[in-house]
Amino acid sequence: MLRDYEETFQSLEHPQDTTLIDAFKFKFSYYPATYRDESVNFKCAYLVGEVRSYASDWNELEEFYRGKMLSRDNTDEIRVGLFPIQHVAERSASPWFDIDNTYSYSPFEVDALARLESHYYFWGFPKGFSEGGKEIYAVYIAPDCN
Numbered sequence: 001m002l003r004d005y006e007e008t009f010q011s012l013e014h015p016q017d018t019t020l021i022d023a024f025k026f027k028f029s030y031y032p033a034t035y036r037d038e039s040v041n042f043k044c045a046y047l048v049g050e051v052r053s054y055a056s057d058w059n060e061l062e063e064f065y066r067g068k069m070l071s072r073d074n075t076d077e078i079r080v081g082l083f084p085i086q087h088v089a090e091r092s093a094s095p096w097f098d099i100d101n102t103y104s105y106s107p108f109e110v111d112a113l114a115r116l117e118s119h120y121y122f123w124g125f126p127k128g129f130s131e132g133g134k135e136i137y138a139v140y141i142a143p144d145c146n
Contacts, residue, residue, distance in 0.1 A: 005048040008072040009141055015064050017055040022126045030111035047112055049140030070141055082139040083109045095125050
């Protein structure tokens with residue numbers, strides 16, 4: 001399934017002033033809702049996308065991707081999402097991701113960011129993350145698991 005979604009994602013066009021840093025794909029569980037009785041409803045999603053750097057204004061980037069949908073094998077269309085990533089690298093500590101205080105993350109995006117950080121912490125951050133002065137973001141599709 002992940003390979004199918006990865007092929008679907010490859011048809012997505014990106015702004016010219018963005019650069020690929022790394023592609024990612026994995027299955028993960030997230031909790032979209034906490035109920036009044038504080039129980040948690042876990043769901044699963046295939047998260048397929050790319051981490052990219054950009055030189056334009058964030059609002060222009062959001063406008064470029066706004067409303068974009070991808071379809072797979074004549075099935076339902078899958079919405080394209082994106083969120084900014086703050087990569088923090090200090091000499092005395094391992095690198096990590098932080099949220100951008102100017103952006104309002106959805107609960108799903110917070111979970112996706114944590115999963116990405118966990119993935120890179122374990123497998124290592126690509127060189128593109130450490131290049132100073134670059135703004136980075138994740139662009140993705142996240143169909144539910146069957």
